[in-house]
Amino acid sequence: MCGIIGVTGNGPVVPRLIDSLKRLEYRGYDSAGVAAVVDGAVERRRAQGKIRNLEAVLAEAPLKATVGIGHTRWATHGAPTTANAHPHKAGRVTLVHNGIIENFAELKAELAAEGHVFESQTDTEVIAHLLDAELNTGRSPLEAFKITLDRLTGAYALAVLIDGEDDLILGARRGSPLVVGWGEDEMYLGSDALAVGPFTQKISYLEEGDYVAVTRTGAQMFDVAGKPVERAVVQVSASSAMVEKGEYRHFMEKEIHEQPDSVQHTLSEYLDLVTGKAKTNAIDFAAVERIQIVACGTAFYAGQIGRYAFERLAGLPCDVEIASEFRYRSPAVSPKTLAVAVSQSGETADTLASLTWCKAQGLKTAAVVNVHSSSMAREAEVLWPTHAGPEIGVASTKAFTAQVAALLALAVAAGVARGRIDAAQEAELVKALFESPRLIAEALRMDASIRSVVQDLAKADDILFLGRGAMFPLAMEGALKLKEISYIHAEGYAAGELKHGPIALIDEETPTIALAPLDDVFEKTASNLQEVAARGGPVIMIAPENAPDPHGAGIRRIHAPDCHPLIAPLVYAVPMQLLAYYTAVQKGTDVDQPRNLAKSVTVE
Ligand code: M6R
Numbered sequence: 001m002c003g004i005i006g007v008t009g010n011g012p013v014v015p016r017l018i019d020s021l022k023r024l025e026y027r028g029y030d031s032a033g034v035a036a037v038v039d040g041a042v043e044r045r046r047a048q049g050k051i052r053n054l055e056a057v058l059a060e061a062p063l064k065a066t067v068g069i070g071h072t073r074w075a076t077h078g079a080p081t082t083a084n085a086h087p088h089k090a091g092r093v094t095l096v097h098n099g100i101i102e103n104f105a106e107l108k109a110e111l112a113a114e115g116h117v118f119e120s121q122t123d124t125e126v127i128a129h130l131l132d133a134e135l136n137t138g139r140s141p142l143e144a145f146k147i148t149l150d151r152l153t154g155a156y157a158l159a160v161l162i163d164g165e166d167d168l169i170l171g172a173r174r175g176s177p178l179v180v181g182w183g184e185d186e187m188y189l190g191s192d193a194l195a196v197g198p199f200t201q202k203i204s205y206l207e208e209g210d211y212v213a214v215t216r217t218g219a220q221m222f223d224v225a226g227k228p229v230e231r232a233v234v235q236v237s238a239s240s241a242m243v244e245k246g247e248y249r250h251f252m253e254k255e256i257h258e259q260p261d262s263v264q265h266t267l268s269e270y271l272d273l274v275t276g277k278a279k280t281n282a283i284d285f286a287a288v289e290r291i292q293i294v295a296c297g298t299a300f301y302a303g304q305i306g307r308y309a310f311e312r313l314a315g316l317p318c319d320v321e322i323a324s325e326f327r328y329r330s331p332a333v334s335p336k337t338l339a340v341a342v343s344q345s346g347e348t349a350d351t352l353a354s355l356t357w358c359k360a361q362g363l364k365t366a367a368v369v370n371v372h373s374s375s376m377a378r379e380a381e382v383l384w385p386t387h388a389g390p391e392i393g394v395a396s397t398k399a400f401t402a403q404v405a406a407l408l409a410l411a412v413a414a415g416v417a418r419g420r421i422d423a424a425q426e427a428e429l430v431k432a433l434f435e436s437p438r439l440i441a442e443a444l445r446m447d448a449s450i451r452s453v454v455q456d457l458a459k460a461d462d463i464l465f466l467g468r469g470a471m472f473p474l475a476m477e478g479a480l481k482l483k484e485i486s487y488i489h490a491e492g493y494a495a496g497e498l499k500h501g502p503i504a505l506i507d508e509e510t511p512t513i514a515l516a517p518l519d520d521v522f523e524k525t526a527s528n529l530q531e532v533a534a535r536g537g538p539v540i541m542i543a544p545e546n547a548p549d550p551h552g553a554g555i556r557r558i559h560a561p562d563c564h565p566l567i568a569p570l571v572y573a574v575p576m577q578l579l580a581y582y583t584a585v586q587k588g589t590d591v592d593q594p595r596n597l598a599k600s601v602t603v604e
Contacts, residue, residue: 002098003072005195006159006169008216009186014063017070019198021051024072030080035087035094035161036068042094042161046085067167069159071096074265088125091132092163097124098191099156099176100264100434121274142213145170146226149211155260155437159189172211175260175441180204180212180219182233187214193236193246204231205247250591252393256577257444259398260437263570265387266402270409273434276427278413282382283366285414289336291318294326294354298396298480299342299403304473305569306407313421314414323350327357341367344391344399345600346374355379368406370399394597395484397577404569409433432564442561443574449558450578453540458586460511463488466495467515468525470569475515478576485584485594495528506537516543517568526550542575
């Protein structure tokens with residue numbers, strides 16, 4: 001997750017860029033840079049490490065300008081060096097980027113064959129080269145920008161300067177957020193409201209696929225099809241950003257929409273898309289004989305999804321247990337067991353006690369936690385961080401997908417270390433994982449189809465969630481989400497378990513929601529749905545559009561993005577969360593602070 005700021009105004013721009021970047025350091029801080037228009041040409045300054053290093057560079061070589069862009073980086077492609085720091089430059093184009101360009105390797109090969117020379121290992125630099133090539137054909141900046149955007153696969157927020165364009169910043173968003181800030185004879189672009197917070201509280205949130213041309217006096221916005229659009233200008237409070245809701249009604253909604261970024265940020269901790277490899281981490285998986293995951297609530301379901309991956313990809317036996325049970329039942333653990341606590345807060349009393357107990361038994365311990373200064377982060381020998389950022393909504397969303405992303409990436413690393421995954425498979429799995437931010441962004445567009453079913457769901461007293469494989473724990477997580485915020489009773493079941501009991505619950509009033517990605521058990525799930533439909537139960541099947549239709553009256557379909565089976569839990573988490581969210585909104589409950597719950601359960 002990187003931070004972006006752009007300013008086109010009348011006063012000195014560099015101090016303003018620096019002021020903004022300091023507020024954005026929370027998004028990443030392994031390098032930073034600025035670029036500004038100096039006498040018609042764009043110049044840049046970059047530095048490895050924190051913003052103060054960039055300030056030192058600027059003190060040596062100041063930039064006098066009124067138009068500029070800035071970036072603080074969290075490395076995804078290439079090491080955190082000055083050469084890989086943003087802004088990147090090719091010919092007349094200088095730009096900053098947050099996100100992942102999935103097809104950068106193909107584009108880079110194509111551009112290299114045409115004679116383009118690259119100076120960094122980043123995916124970002126290919127965008128600069130593509131845009132420069134389009135400008136060189138004589139196209140206008142906006143035409144060239146649109147053609148360039150259409151060639152990119154992946155997630156991005158961009159801010160672009162062009163030599164010879166003294167009062168123009170181009171911006172675009174897909175998957176990663178970008179806002180336009182409105183000032184007095186001055187305009188801004190930022191990766192969030194906090195970025196432009198020092199200068200203005202008047203903001204337009206760009207929508208998926210939008211691009212924009214910002215000048216001192218205004219902004220021309222276009223949608224994904226290139227049609228001119230206007231986006232509402234909203235007033236945010238001065239401290240808006242991390243701890244405020246911005247354009248969203250609830251923190252939970254905001255956090256659901258932050259997932260392309262938070263998953264990408266987390267994956268980048270464990271994987272390197274440039275090399276197609278899982279990064280080395282502090283655990284020697286070859287020496288581990290068993291994994292014992294302990295967690296509570298949503299984190300427990302994330303752990304269960306992790307188990308499928310550790311066993312399938314690494315052949316590593318993995319147990320997952322609710323921490324409040326584990327800690328009191330004197331479990332028998334073998335010495336070469338790796339104990340892994342999974343927790344958003346890192347403070348959950350039962351999980352912490354289980355971790356401490358494992359450590360006292362002499363086991364190796366690791367903690368997948370989102371709060372990196374928490375008790376679990378300090379207690380475990382190895383910290384495996386998630387990078388979801390602060391999660392305010394009591395119902396966990398982005399922390400869950402970050403936990404899943406971390407565990408899936410670690411399972412790939414374990415598979416490699418244990419000789420179960422060769423280099424080609426590793427590259428395929430790493431690529432699949434890095435597709436998830438884009439596909440999560442696509443899943444967020446299921447919003448309208450999800451809303452079309454919530455009126456019916458909100459009337460139900462009981463709802464069943466079904467799934468097979470890793471979709472089973474996700475079904476339980478979907479049921480937990482719905483229970484927590486809509487107060488509707490819901491249960492998640494393994495679809496194959498239905499006829500062993502729960503099918504007795506089926507009647508016309510009890511909806512069943514099925515998670516059915518097109519994987520090797522799709523047909524089996526589909527036949528379970530026919531069994532439900534045959535008994536008069538209304539069914540909502542969430543599956544890709546190209547999945548075959550299960551025959552049965554009353555089966556409604558909601559189309560989800562088609563994806564690699566490994567990342568299906570990340571992509572299908574989104575419709576689960578949206579279903580719970582909109583059902584709760586329909587029922588008028590307190591979404592962010594549901595009754596009887598606390599964000600962190602630090603007592604037994
Ligand atoms: O902070 P933790 O991840 O350890 O919290 C565990 C559970 O309390 C938490 O996941 C809870 O179930 C959430 N409210 C779920 O949305």
